[in-house]
Amino acid sequence: MSQGNIEKKTGLIRCYISRCENGHTVPSIVTLEKFAHALEVPMYALFYDGEEPPVKLALARNDHGFGASGRDFRTLSRFRRLLRHTSPQDQKLLLFMASKMASRNKSGRAR
Numbered sequence: 001m002s003q004g005n006i007e008k009k010t011g012l013i014r015c016y017i018s019r020c021e022n023g024h025t026v027p028s029i030v031t032l033e034k035f036a037h038a039l040e041v042p043m044y045a046l047f048y049d050g051e052e053p054p055v056k057l058a059l060a061r062n063d064h065g066f067g068a069s070g071r072d073f074r075t076l077s078r079f080r081r082l083l084r085h086t087s088p089q090d091q092k093l094l095l096f097m098a099s100k101m102a103s104r105n106k107s108g109r110a111r
Contacts, residue, residue: 001039009038 003021007014012034019025020035027035036043048054083091 006035006038010034 003014003017006012006017010017010031012031016025020027020031032046033043036046039045044054083094086094
C-alpha cells in the first residue's frame, strides 16, 4: 500500500506518514489505531510478527490494597464498568477532578 493510499484512509499527511515509517517520529496510540484501520489489521499486528495471534496474558490479581475484596472491590468494579462507557473527554475531566481532590490535604486546603 502506498503512502498516498494510507494518507486517504487515515487523513494523515504523507510527510508525517513518511516520518513514522522511517523512524523519525513516534506516532501516538490514536495514530497507530488509524494505521491499523487503514491496513485492515488488528492493532496488535503492528507490533507482532508471529504467524498465530499472540496468547492473551492473564492480568495479575490485586490481592492486596484498595479493591482487593469486599466493598472496595465492588466499588472499583462498578467504576471500571462505568468508565468503559465514558467518552475520552469525560474521562479526562474525571481524572483532572480526581487529581485536584488528591492534592488536598486532610484539612481541606490545597497543597
